[in-house]
Amino acid sequence: MSLMSPRKHxxxxxxxxxxxxxxxxVGETIFAEDAYQIARAxxxxxxxxxxxxxxxxxxxxxxxxxxxxxxxxxLDSGVDVVDIGIGPTPMLYFASHExxxxxxxMVTGSHNPPQHNGMKFVLAGKPFYGADIQSLHEIILKGSxxxxxQGDIRRHDIKQAYIDKLLSAFHPxxxxxxxxxxxxxxxxxxxxxxxxxxxxxxxALNAVIDGRFPVHHPDPSVAENLYQLVxxxxxxxxxxxxxxxxxxxxxxxxxxxxxxxxPDQLMMLYAREVLKKHPGATIxxxxxxxxxxxxxxxxxxxxxxxxxxxxxxxxxxxxATGAKLAGEMSGHIFFADDYFGYDDGLYAAVRxxxxxxxxxxxxxxxxxxxxxxISTPEIRFPCEDxxxxxxxxxxxxxxxxxxxTFDDIDGVRVNDGNGWWLLRASNTQxxxxxxxxxxxxxxxDKLLSAxxxxxxxxxxxLPS
Numbered sequence: 001m002s003l004m005s006p007r008k009h010x011x012x013x014x015x016x017x018x019x020x021x022x023x024x025x026v027g028e029t030i031f032a033e034d035a036y037q038i039a040r041a042x043x044x045x046x047x048x049x050x051x052x053x054x055x056x057x058x059x060x061x062x063x064x065x066x067x068x069x070x071x072x073x074x075l076d077s078g079v080d081v082v083d084i085g086i087g088p089t090p091m092l093y094f095a096s097h098e099x100x101x102x103x104x105x106m107v108t109g110s111h112n113p114p115q116h117n118g119m120k121f122v123l124a125g126k127p128f129y130g131a132d133i134q135s136l137h138e139i140i141l142k143g144s145x146x147x148x149x150q151g152d153i154r155r156h157d158i159k160q161a162y163i164d165k166l167l168s169a170f171h172p173x174x175x176x177x178x179x180x181x182x183x184x185x186x187x188x189x190x191x192x193x194x195x196x197x198x199x200x201x202x203x204a205l206n207a208v209i210d211g212r213f214p215v216h217h218p219d220p221s222v223a224e225n226l227y228q229l230v231x232x233x234x235x236x237x238x239x240x241x242x243x244x245x246x247x248x249x250x251x252x253x254x255x256x257x258x259x260x261x262x263p264d265q266l267m268m269l270y271a272r273e274v275l276k277k278h279p280g281a282t283i284x285x286x287x288x289x290x291x292x293x294x295x296x297x298x299x300x301x302x303x304x305x306x307x308x309x310x311x312x313x314x315x316x317x318x319x320a321t322g323a324k325l326a327g328e329m330s331g332h333i334f335f336a337d338d339y340f341g342y343d344d345g346l347y348a349a350v351r352x353x354x355x356x357x358x359x360x361x362x363x364x365x366x367x368x369x370x371x372x373x374i375s376t377p378e379i380r381f382p383c384e385d386x387x388x389x390x391x392x393x394x395x396x397x398x399x400x401x402x403x404x405t406f407d408d409i410d411g412v413r414v415n416d417g418n419g420w421w422l423l424r425a426s427n428t429q430x431x432x433x434x435x436x437x438x439x440x441x442x443x444x445d446k447l448l449s450a451x452x453x454x455x456x457x458x459x460x461x462l463p464s
Contacts, residue, residue, distance in 0.1 A: 012037060015385070016118065017137045019427035020129045020312045023109070023118035026062040030117060032069040038119060039073030039105065041139035045123055045132075051102040052080035052151075056092035058108040058186035058247045059209035062117045067107045070119065071153065074105075078147035083155045086209065087162075088187040088248025089120060090344035094165065095158045096122050097340055108186065111219040111245040114212055126319070129312035163193050169338065169350045170198055172357035176239040177201040179232040179254075180349075183218030183225065184210040187248030190346055198350075200357070205232065218245050220252025221330050221378070223260060230258040240356055240363060242349045249311070250331035251345035253352055255363040264290040265370060266352065267327040273355055274325045274337055275302045284317055284326035284334075286310075287410045287422055288378060288435050292371050308410040310427055311343050329378060329435075374444050375437035381463050383432040388425035391432060395423060395454045414450070421447045423454070434462065 012034050016024035022038060024030030046053070053074050057063040063086075074081050084095050089106045096104040104122035112118075121128035180195055180202060182188035188207040195202035205228065206215050216225050220243040233241040233254050241254030253261040261269070264285065271283050275297075283302045285293055286309040297304035307317045311332045318326050318334055318341050326334040333348035334341055356363050383391060392411050399406055399414065407413040411424025411433075419438025426433050434451060438444040452462045 035069040036073040039070040041136040043077035054104040060211035075151040081153040108247040127312040181205040185218040185246040187244040234258040257364040282323040286328040288329040379434040
């Protein structure tokens, strides 16, 4: 095993063990030696006859060395490896499902900056998060013995089977023109294959996988990362623009006028279709989602359910409730009607294009018909990991003492009947996250003032 660089500290950093996955800065908080130890710890969780793990990586410059360490850690645990190469995270999920793998590890930094990297896990077809992630740290601290027998490795190219599954969701009634932007992330190769195979006029942008992300950062939840795509859609008079994050499990959509279809609006587009096929179905959205979405689901005969932010939380809740559709404001979309219930930005994109190609109006016309409200974007501001959850507890305690009514599913979401504000702690970064929504700017300002008052009581200021 060739390590990128020796670990600077004797002990593995606890900071890399996050709520949903492993995340760190390469060469500072995470090293290839750590990836090796984490893979060995994960291997102790596997059961079954001749267990094996599927491994995939994104296109970051540090991913080959981290992946080599992960694979060696699994093999040294006496467990077999199926290496599916480079590609998006949902392709790994697909491989895990199709190959009936006992576990899966994705080496990826997701939408984080280029110098970041980490790992996502699947165990026995289910999300591996929370206490499961923390248990890996505990296993590493205890140490492990080397087995007598080494595992075996084989390589499996599942790209075409995955592409075929994506193509099966497209049944257009009319021809549409689309621009696709992979942001030089791990979805690039699959995205190009879709552009070649889907009916219509498809233009691929930034499809070459390049972990430096030379054109723009691959995070479609940030508007500034979509300017190139917006310009292409408007200049070429296209019907839709599609963007992905660094590992392809999140999607962003632009309409024909260059406006962003925000994820809660996009979920309305999906919900209408899903509820036609599954009347009364449960549909989940995270706590950052517009109240208009939950009203929309009710009006169309569905059962809306607000749940915790985080792809692992959402997947687990979908499995527990039998929900057919779920989504987050970050752009993670989960289908469990004709798909497998995990977040797949590429599949969500094809489903969106299929809907648009079967509409009698343009996507921009549909957007203009949606109920209106005024909302802030997601407001993220720094707060130390050791402090951020304390702040939420302090705000919650003050609200309870004041007799306020609020949801505490994930942070605090206060609804006064004319709008709401939300404050929660990020599970992936040393950040607090806020959002507010109302029918008028005047009342939105009042909500933000109430939020600011709570933050100031904890010694924190809301960014202007």
